[in-house]
Amino acid sequence: QVQLVESGGGLVQAGGSLRLSCAASGRTFSSYAMGWFRQAPGKERDIVAAISWSGGITYYAGSVKGRFTISRDNAKNTVYLQMNSLKPEDTAVYYCAAAEDIYDLRVGSIGSWGQGTQVTVSS
Secondary structure, three states: OOEEEEEOOEEEEOOOOEEEEEEEEOOOHHHOEEEEEEEOOOOOOEEEEEEOOOOOOEEEOOOOOOOEEEEEEOOOOEEEEEEOOOOHHHOEEEEEEEEOOHHHHHHOOOOEEOOOEEEEEEO
């Protein structure tokens, strides 16, 4: 397993941008598919985006497609989520996750979770 630590959350106005980072410890980071999930108060935790171990395959939830971009730097053991054109409905705690592959992320078979970072979008 890898240990994951998110950063970059905060308060932003609607239409603004934020970039989340997730730093992983462990020498096997590059072998994991990575994903970002979010959970709003009173709602389930849902996948936002995912990326394969090589970065060659990505997946986005329909609500963020075209606005969010997931990327990774295996040399830095870090995965990113660039969030543009933010909306109030994007307000949630964002979690980083690691799994064997993108399919596992999409079905919720998660190997490791980060502690989460709060993103608040004001209208």
